[in-house]
Amino acid sequence: xxxxxxxxxxxxxxxxxxxxxxxxxxxxxxxxxxxxxxxxxxxxxxxxxxxxxxxxxxxxxxxxxxxxxxxxxxxxxxxxxxxxxxxxxxxxxxxxxxxxxxxxxxx
Amino acid sequence: xxxxxxxxxxxxxxxxxxxxxxxxxxxxxxxxxxxxxxxxxxxxxxxxxxxxxxxxxxxxxxxxxxxxxxxxxxxxxxxxxxxxxxxxxxxxxxxxxxxxxxxxxxxxxxxxxxxxxxxxx
Numbered sequence: 001x002x003x004x005x006x007x008x009x010x011x012x013x014x015x016x017x018x019x020x021x022x023x024x025x026x027x028x029x030x031x032x033x034x035x036x037x038x039x040x041x042x043x044x045x046x047x048x049x050x051x052x053x054x055x056x057x058x059x060x061x062x063x064x065x066x067x068x069x070x071x072x073x074x075x076x077x078x079x080x081x082x083x084x085x086x087x088x089x090x091x092x093x094x095x096x097x098x099x100x101x102x103x104x105x106x107x
Numbered sequence: 108x109x110x111x112x113x114x115x116x117x118x119x120x121x122x123x124x125x126x127x128x129x130x131x132x133x134x135x136x137x138x139x140x141x142x143x144x145x146x147x148x149x150x151x152x153x154x155x156x157x158x159x160x161x162x163x164x165x166x167x168x169x170x171x172x173x174x175x176x177x178x179x180x181x182x183x184x185x186x187x188x189x190x191x192x193x194x195x196x197x198x199x200x201x202x203x204x205x206x207x208x209x210x211x212x213x214x215x216x217x218x219x220x221x222x223x224x225x226x227x228x
Contacts, residue, residue, distance in 0.1 A: 044218060089215075
């Protein structure tokens, strides 16, 4: 199975900060990488699909980049509602895998 | 409007079989490119993909759980059923179903609210 590793596992940031989260795949996954946001007690919400495509309704301050084995999710200016856990997920393989998550906390 | 809702027991005993039903609306699993998947999340832990079923009846399972899982669909009822045998306390988790669409890769664009399943005697 393809392993997905996210870093950092957690970070503290202030409102207005630029935040970057990294996801690495154990093998080449082309662009087949998705990002989700999950808030406490809620289901995950799709933010980015195919590495860089913004899901309809997701705020434009979220962006994704990368291909192959290394990917990033960037929040250009962190807002209070962005404090959450972020997960990457690969769909290159028919056996999907998620990363371990990155918790974004208030500094 | 796409919605999904999980239903099933909140408590199961060790060694029992868990049966969860995902009832959805706003799309059809007979439409080319449509799929439904199951994902679980133990308390305080990360998401884990379990299984998926496609519009053409193809099924896929997590490598680590494939011997215990069965997924099926009833297109006429807009339902997908997941069964997991030989439940253990480590299987305590919130179980989500989600719509999986294909386009540029596959991605879960709509999720149910989740169903918490506790495994305990």
